[in-house]
Amino acid sequence: xKDKNLFLAIAVLFFLSCYSRPAYxxxxxxxxxxxxxxxxxxxxxxxxxxxxxxxITKKEIKIEADVPVSYSLTLTAVGDNLYxxxxxxxxxxxxxxxxxPVYSEIKKLVENSDIAFINQETPMAGTSYGYTxxxxxxxxxxxxxxxxxxxxxxxxxxxxxxxxxxxxxxxxTLDFFETIEGITVIGxxxxxESARIITKNNISLGFLAYTFGVNxxxxxxxxxxxxxxxxxxxxxxxxxxxxxxxxxLIVSMHWGEEYMQEPSREQISLAQFxxxxxxxxxxxxxxxxxxxxxxxxxxxxxxxxxxxxxGNLVTHQxxxxxxxxxxxVVTFTKEGIRSATGEVTWSEENSITDxxxxxxxxxxxxxxxxxxxxxLYAYTEELLAVHGLRWRAAGPITLNFFNNVLNRMKVKxxxxxxxxxxx
Numbered sequence: 001x002k003d004k005n006l007f008l009a010i011a012v013l014f015f016l017s018c019y020s021r022p023a024y025x026x027x028x029x030x031x032x033x034x035x036x037x038x039x040x041x042x043x044x045x046x047x048x049x050x051x052x053x054x055x056i057t058k059k060e061i062k063i064e065a066d067v068p069v070s071y072s073l074t075l076t077a078v079g080d081n082l083y084x085x086x087x088x089x090x091x092x093x094x095x096x097x098x099x100x101p102v103y104s105e106i107k108k109l110v111e112n113s114d115i116a117f118i119n120q121e122t123p124m125a126g127t128s129y130g131y132t133x134x135x136x137x138x139x140x141x142x143x144x145x146x147x148x149x150x151x152x153x154x155x156x157x158x159x160x161x162x163x164x165x166x167x168x169x170x171x172x173t174l175d176f177f178e179t180i181e182g183i184t185v186i187g188x189x190x191x192x193e194s195a196r197i198i199t200k201n202n203i204s205l206g207f208l209a210y211t212f213g214v215n216x217x218x219x220x221x222x223x224x225x226x227x228x229x230x231x232x233x234x235x236x237x238x239x240x241x242x243x244x245x246x247x248x249l250i251v252s253m254h255w256g257e258e259y260m261q262e263p264s265r266e267q268i269s270l271a272q273f274x275x276x277x278x279x280x281x282x283x284x285x286x287x288x289x290x291x292x293x294x295x296x297x298x299x300x301x302x303x304x305x306x307x308x309x310x311g312n313l314v315t316h317q318x319x320x321x322x323x324x325x326x327x328x329v330v331t332f333t334k335e336g337i338r339s340a341t342g343e344v345t346w347s348e349e350n351s352i353t354d355x356x357x358x359x360x361x362x363x364x365x366x367x368x369x370x371x372x373x374x375x376l377y378a379y380t381e382e383l384l385a386v387h388g389l390r391w392r393a394a395g396p397i398t399l400n401f402f403n404n405v406l407n408r409m410k411v412k413x414x415x416x417x418x419x420x421x422x423x
Contacts, residue, residue, distance in 0.1 A: 070333060073114045073203040075113060075329075086133070088131050101371075103373060107150045111151030121137070121161050122137035123138055126176065157174075157187045158229075163217040191223065191225065206242045209253075210235060210254070213229065214229075243278055248280040248332050250279070250281045253283065258287055261408070271306045275296040282306040286309065289312075290359075316371070324360070325360040328356075358376070363383055365386060377414075
């Protein structure tokens with residue numbers, strides 16, 4: 001019996017010694033893994049805790065009331081886009097008309113303005129009418145696509161060449177422009193008023209356009225509104241109807257005497273008439289040369305800016321004065337007060353806060369090819385030395401000639417790129 005008890009005691013001691021030995025390396029690895037998993041779980045909990053939204057007390061909420069707000073819009077405008085036969089034929093390469101190079105040097109100016117206006121002097125009725133230049137114009141429709149690609153979006157057709165292809169040719173032109181998205185046509189229409197309103201940057205611009213006539217053609221009796229003519233009672237009616245509907249009112253005027261460097265008495269009288277009707281900006285064209293810019297101030301302090309003539313945008317006319325055009329640059333500003341609820345009370349007096357002119361030069365070579373419009377600030381004596389007109393004009397010419405022309409403009413001459421470079 002003692003032997004049996006001794007054997008049991010030895011067995012118990014052996015069993016206890018097996019479970020009290022030091023840990024082997026494998027046991028240490030298991031312990032480390034268990035510790036790492038616990039750390040990861042704790043870290044995830046901390047991250048989730050950080051994502052919980054912060055509680056904001058009423059004391060931390062700031063309510064801003066009566067905050068001033070201001071919006072601005074810059075418009076550029078150019079004069080007559082006048083296509084002669086030589087300009088059409090020189091743009092035909094391998095059977096395709098390409099007019100984009102003509103505007104490549106001003107493209108950056110046009111596309112970086114908020115709205116860009118052009119007086120499209122020639123209709124684009126299509127191939128069936130034939131392509132012609134002076135004195136009866138019809139330009140390829142690919143020209144319109146080049147102009148839109150350049151950045152122009154307001155096209156005026158109230159000018160004396162609008163009906164060069166008769167009424168049906170103008171209808172064909174208008175139908176074609178209806179197929180182009182993102183543009184506005186003024187001055188001619190199938191029916192209805194000529195007024196158009198464009199809103200951008202919270203500023204609305206109203207547009208009207210008028211011309212002194214349509215040369216020897218007659219506006220059809222069944223659509224006397226096909227082209228807007230200068231008629232003071234009619235103009236007064238249309239302006240007074242549009243004025244309350246827009247922040248600023250712009251009127252395009254095809255007027256004056258060709259090649260006259262000073263505005264005529266009729267131009268000055270009409271400008272005063274428009275100013276008294278509270279027109280903010282007058283864009284003039286038709287003389288094919290630059291004319292001065294006036295600020296017309298009424299007794300109550302209201303001001304109207306009048307560009308009597310922006311000259312030609314592009315042309316193959318053979319006089320130096322006619323190769324100098326202007327790009328009007330006008331900044332409109334609208335101010336108000338925003339309440340805590342977000343409602344804005346607008347000032348009753350919007351304003352033109354800046355305006356000026358970028359002089360433009362039409363360049364072509366002695367073969368009347370490589371036509372291109374340059375800002376004067378980018379034009380050089382080297383380019384002038386190879387200008388095609390040097391072989392036809394009497395006597396030498398320098399850039400000083402252009403500067404002398406600009407001295408009579410009575411407006412700020414812009415001598416460098418006017419927009420922010422990062423636009």
